[in-house]
Amino acid sequence: MSAGQPGRRLGILLSGRGSNFQAIAQQCVAGRLNAQIVVVISNRADAAGLEAARAMGIPSVVIPSQGVERVAHDRMVAEALDEAAVDYVILAGYMRILSAWFIQHYPQRILNIHPALLPAFPGLDAQHQAWEYGVRYAGCTVHFVDEKMDSGPIIDQAVVPVLESDRAEDVAARILAEEHRLYSEAIGKVLQGGWRVDGRRVLFER
Numbered sequence: 001m002s003a004g005q006p007g008r009r010l011g012i013l014l015s016g017r018g019s020n021f022q023a024i025a026q027q028c029v030a031g032r033l034n035a036q037i038v039v040v041i042s043n044r045a046d047a048a049g050l051e052a053a054r055a056m057g058i059p060s061v062v063i064p065s066q067g068v069e070r071v072a073h074d075r076m077v078a079e080a081l082d083e084a085a086v087d088y089v090i091l092a093g094y095m096r097i098l099s100a101w102f103i104q105h106y107p108q109r110i111l112n113i114h115p116a117l118l119p120a121f122p123g124l125d126a127q128h129q130a131w132e133y134g135v136r137y138a139g140c141t142v143h144f145v146d147e148k149m150d151s152g153p154i155i156d157q158a159v160v161p162v163l164e165s166d167r168a169e170d171v172a173a174r175i176l177a178e179e180h181r182l183y184s185e186a187i188g189k190v191l192q193g194g195w196r197v198d199g200r201r202v203l204f205e206r
């Protein structure tokens with residue numbers, strides 16, 4: 001089983017809640033994204049996103065990462081992705097750094113979402129970093145994954161205001177709502193084709 005229309009095959013990697021995964025799955029099922037999620041892989045057995053995948057009838061796999069050497073783990077993940085014949089690898093809160101081997105195995109076929117307007121605030125807890133810094137605008141970024149963390153050519157971004165009355169959690173919630181919209185839209189653009197990467201820039205044919 002898989003979620004969505006027969007179309008391009010997406011493999012999801014996640015480590016936690018899985019709300020971005022669920023937002024993408026809903027767009028696939030509704031036929032607004034011409035794709036199907038064929039496998040969900042988590043490095044953590046307790047990831048809530050796995051339960052959601054099971055409820056949707058999507059094959060889910062746990063490949064524990066603790067104590068496993070990075071490339072060895074990535075090879076196991078790639079084996080599961082390749083077995084499911086995925087066209088694109090979608091990182092949805094996958095809190096691991098990928099090896100160069102893995103990234104080269106899927107050239108320009110790995111997408112990530114980060115809850116900040118990159119290149120500002122890479123790394124963990126980006127929403128809190130932005131709030132603490134005192135930015136007036138925050139947001140999220142969908143990008144191709146390259147060998148550095150939260151780097152790689154930018155596919156799309158969305159901006160949200162930061163109000164003086166906001167706590168960091170308010171900013172995070174406002175960003176998350178935009179993440180749920182932006183990620184599916186960005187995946188849709190990539191699946192449509194007609195783009196190329198020129199240095200750091202992703203250029204779409206109009």
Ligand code: GAR
Nearest residue numbers: 016017018019020092093113114115
């Ligand atoms: C999301 O906010 C995503 O942008 C972030 O983890 C969260 C996962 O939430 N990813 C990163 O920080 C990657 N550097 P979710 O599990 O509910 O989709």
